[in-house]
Amino acid sequence: AQSVTQLDSQVPVFEEAPVELRCNYSSSVSVYLFWYVQYPNQGLQLLLKYLSGSTLVKGINGFEAEFNKSQTSFHLRKPSVHISDTAEYFCAVSDYNSNYQLIWGAGTKLIIKP
């Protein structure tokens, strides 16, 4: 069965420092991969997605992610974070076996230290 693992429940980082949020998935078929962001007391917003093509995907707010098929990973990165990036970040996977429904990771809280 498909699953998504976000290894870090919280990631503290200083403002203007780079950050990487890790995501690994298990799936035996071709996958679509997503990162969603959830600001406090808000719904989820799509940050970026990988459907096909280039393995480096750029999203909103300066975030990017790289699909690595051999390592079954889709890590999210930002070269310089801002206080406004404080949020929870969810990785999700979708494939034929899930009827293209989203399978969610547990989320990673990004904590920006001033």
Add this chain to the structure above:
Amino acid sequence: DAMVIQNPRYQVTQFGKPVTLSCSQTLNHNVMYWYQQKSSQAPKLLFHYYDKDFNNEADTPDNFQSRRPNTSFCFLDIRSPGLGDAAMYLCATSSDRTSSYEQYFGPGTRLTVT
């Protein structure tokens, strides 16, 4: 702007007192979803409608019901809320089943049960 709207944003109900949460969308999407999200957890899919076709997740309690009177509106009814039903309830849409991985979320309704 096309969007997903949820009302109310905050709802307080008493233990055992029925409550209804509402969702509307201006995207004209065929698919509408209801998720339950507890604190620091991933969203959990309760059910979804593809047009008028209702799809219940196997582990969704019978206490939760849904109605979709037309394309734009969808309601979540909790017949007898328990303390364990306190959560954020998220409504989402997607244009079609084959693109159900690309979902648009409303801001959520935070339900408190006293």
